[in-house]
Amino acid sequence: MTSKLRVHCFTISIDGFGAGPKQDVDNPLGVGGVALHEWAFTTRTFRQMFGGDGGTTGIDDDFAARGFNNIGAWILGRNMFGPVRGPWPNDSWKGWWGDNPPYHTPVFVLTNYPRASITMGGGTTFHFVTEGIHAALHRASDAGDGKDVRLGGGVATIRQYLHAGLVDEMHIAISPILLGSGEHLLAGIDALMLGYHCTEHVTSPNATHIVLTKHK
Numbered sequence: 001m002t003s004k005l006r007v008h009c010f011t012i013s014i015d016g017f018g019a020g021p022k023q024d025v026d027n028p029l030g031v032g033g034v035a036l037h038e039w040a041f042t043t044r045t046f047r048q049m050f051g052g053d054g055g056t057t058g059i060d061d062d063f064a065a066r067g068f069n070n071i072g073a074w075i076l077g078r079n080m081f082g083p084v085r086g087p088w089p090n091d092s093w094k095g096w097w098g099d100n101p102p103y104h105t106p107v108f109v110l111t112n113y114p115r116a117s118i119t120m121g122g123g124t125t126f127h128f129v130t131e132g133i134h135a136a137l138h139r140a141s142d143a144g145d146g147k148d149v150r151l152g153g154g155v156a157t158i159r160q161y162l163h164a165g166l167v168d169e170m171h172i173a174i175s176p177i178l179l180g181s182g183e184h185l186l187a188g189i190d191a192l193m194l195g196y197h198c199t200e201h202v203t204s205p206n207a208t209h210i211v212l213t214k215h216k
């Protein structure tokens with residue numbers, strides 16, 4: 001497999017949480033979690049993703065934009081896809097992002113509950129994978145047509161791919177907030193032993209950007 005598995009713009013609090021507690025339809029990132037992404041919301045790249053214009057350029061925008069270069073498919077966990085838990089009650093939930101989600105590629109959603117694929121506007125198709133992380137990565141790599149695969153999150157999904165040593169590159173933004181509790185990204189993971197090293201670190205007024213790269 002020549003394509004890389006890349007994480008971009010995954011944002012944690014100072015105390016290491018990638019989502020606050022009590023995720024639900026009103027709190028997609030858990031209670032307090034929306035503040036994680038303040039560094040990103042104002043960038044030109046994020047504004048364009050949601051049909052806006054303007055926005056900041058510079059360090060934060062450069063990191064945001066990198067995350068869309070040469071990406072042929074995405075992998076998400078089911079909790080990032082939405083607030084529905086357990087067996088899908090019906091097919092009405094189609095993600096947080098409306099009819100034209102900002103992926104524009106095949107997206108493979110890890111879940112234990114089978115569901116038919118959903119074709120959305122703008123080239124996004126959600127496929128639901130019940131065979132685990134390796135199967136999702138194989139399917140995403142095949143669908144990505146030689147381009148890299150972006151691992152969107154959430155926390156539990158990234159942790160599994162890290163544990164398995166499958167993430168090639170991971171950009172983490174550290175936001176200047178505390179969450180106190182929620183989903184912790186690296187607790188219990190020995191990233192050094194897994195072969196990761198910090199290969200970039202840059203601070204903007206809004207976040208500290210870290211890139212971890214896996215040495216083969």
Ligand SMILES: NC(=O)c1ccc[n+]([C@@H]2O[C@H](COP(=O)([O-])OP(=O)(O)OC[C@H]3O[C@@H](n4cnc5c(N)ncnc54)[C@H](OP(=O)(O)O)[C@@H]3O)[C@@H](O)[C@H]2O)c1
Nearest residue numbers: 010011019028029077078079080111112153154155156157
């Ligand atoms: N901070 C950031 O930059 C960022 C980025 C993205 C997302 N997030 C946030 O992260 C939170 C979601 O993270 P999370 O850790 O709660 O969950 P998650 O990783 O999004 O999803 C976990 C769920 O996906 C399914 N799943 C995961 N691995 C699987 C496997 N190997 N086989 C089968 N099913 C599997 C399971 O759902 P079922 O068993 O129910 O099917 C599992 O409970 C959300 O609040 C989201 O907004 C934050």
